[in-house]
Amino acid sequence: MPIRRFAIAAANGSADDFKHLIDLVVDDEATYNQCLPVFHANLDLKRIPDEENLETDALKCANLALDSLIGLECAPKSIWPDLWLSVWARLFFFVTYRECLLDPFARPFACIDLIGFVCTFKEHEAINAEINRTVGFRSLVTEAWTMIMKSEEKVAHFAFPDLCSVIRDITINTSQDFEEILDGAGGAANLAYCVLQSITLLVTQDSVNPFVTEENLILLVDILLFLENLRNDETIAPALMQKGGATIITLVATASYNYHCGPDRAAMQQKVALLSLSALGSFLSCHDAMRDALAIGLLHTVMYCATISHRETDPSAMRGLRQMLIWILPGSTVFATVFEELEKRLPSVSHITEIPEFQMCWMHDYWVKFMALANDRNVALNVNKSIIAVPIVRKPIGDLVVTERRANQ
Structure with missing residues (x-):
């Protein structure tokens, strides 16, 4: 009887009765689910106030x-579609009027609240x-991302994995x-900052070799997949390059496979490396x-x-590498x-070309x-250097001065 009494009053908009109802059902999953219509009623679109009467x-x-829909995972999924529309409308309202609302009416972190709900609903x-x-x-979502990156916790923020x-x-x-x-990130430059800052924070800065933990590998794959789905090279690639x-x-990419591991982790390491190459492909045309890479x-x-x-079992996954x-x-x-840097780095990988795994792979x-091609370029550059090094001689012919290069013997 107390629950029914509080539920009826709460469904009709009594904040005090709603608080009492939540206290009664918070630890009782069955009763909580029975009272879900009360929660839904208080998110009804018709109850969203107008601009002149916000509080x-x-x-x-x-x-x-x-705040109380934390137990949404326990709720019957049949009610979720309608509930999503109500939750979205309310959170959007709180974001729109956040500069006009004060406690106890305000919800300053509505964007971050949205992340938790979406993670459940999806x-x-x-x-x-x-x-x-x-x-x-x-x-x-991207506005929430910028908020997290501006916080002191950043990657340790409770909402970052979601x-x-x-x-x-x-x-x-x-x-x-x-x-x-x-728009949510505040422009391409800010979005590039969020992406690169998030990626950097997932690397453990070891004094000798930086590495990525198994948990962070999963998050790293998520961010790189977002970058791959974004695929707007004309806007995002320059912003990433400038940052x-x-x-x-x-x-x-290098840090993700810096130490030996089991087969499960190796597959994730490979995915990070391949996704990184795919991301790099959009802006490495700049010398x-x-x-630098x-x-x-x-x-x-x-x-x-x-x-x-x-x-090459998955051509789409290998696209960036190819x-x-x-x-x-x-x-x-x-x-x-670039070629000078390439010449410096080639000796460090020459031993890999001798191992059977490389000689058998599709990339060989x-x-x-x-x-x-690199050898041909080397010959061409050396020829150019020798031509530039040939001395220039000036000799008079009548009133003219003729410049000529004397060829080497």
């Missing part, structure tokens, strides 16, 4: 409902599709989807970025992927500064062709 009991009740396939169709959803899971599954099919992401993306992504260990990452991938070896690396040798023939 009402309806907002207090909405806050209580959102386990339901139909709702996951509905979430990705929700206009504005991507904007609030954030990585959410951004991994965001669909980006249209220009509007992409613009939502940029040092070539060095950071190459360093993290400065390629030179080679200096930090790009060739080691390429060779590592080759030695553990004897067969592009790197067949087009990007060979094309970069036209730059003298491509590597042989690349080395042949």
Whole structure:
């Protein structure tokens, strides 16, 4: 009887009765589920106040409902579709009017609250599709990302693992989807900062060799998959490059396989390396970025992927590696500064070409062709250097002065 009495009053908008009801059912899963209609009623779209009357009991009740839906995993999934629409509308309201609301009506971290709800809701396939169709959803997710990166906790923030899971599954099919992401982050430069800062924080800075823990490998894959899905090279690639993306992504790829491990972890290490090469492919055409990537260990990452991938079983996963070896690396040798760095790094991977795993892998023939091209480039550069070194002689012919180069013997 007390529960029924409180439930009826709470469903009609009494904040005090709603608090009492929550206290009664919080530890009783069965009763909690029976009272879910009360929570849903207090998230009803019709109860969202207008701009002239923001501070009402309806907002207090909405806050209580959102705070108390932590047990959503226990709730019947049949109610989730309607519940998602109500939760989204309320959180969007709190974000829109956050500068106008004060305690106990305010919800300053509504964006971060959204991450927790989405992470739960997306386990339901139909709702996951509905979430990705929700206009504005991507904007609030990337806004939450910037909030986390500005906090003192950053990667230790309680919402960071959920954030990585959410951004991994965001669909980006249209220009509007992409613009939502940029809008929430505050522009391409800020988005690039969030991506690279998150990646960097997942690396343990060992005094000798940096490495990535098994838990962080999973989060790293999530972020790199988001970057792959983003696929807007004209906007994001320059922003990443300006923020040092070539060095950071190459360093993290190298750190992901810095020590021996079991087969489960090895598969995750390979995925990080392959996704890193795919991300790097969009901006390594710039000679400065390629030179920096080679200096930090790009060739080691390429060779590592080759030695553990004897067969090209998944062409889509190997796309970045193929592009790197067949087009990007060979094309970069036209730059003298890049070729000089390449010459320095090739001896450090020469021993790998002798091991059976590499000689049997699908990449071996491509590597042989690349080395042949590198040798040709070396000959051409040496010829150019010898021509430049030939002395210039000036001699008069009548009133004219003729300049000629004397060929070497």
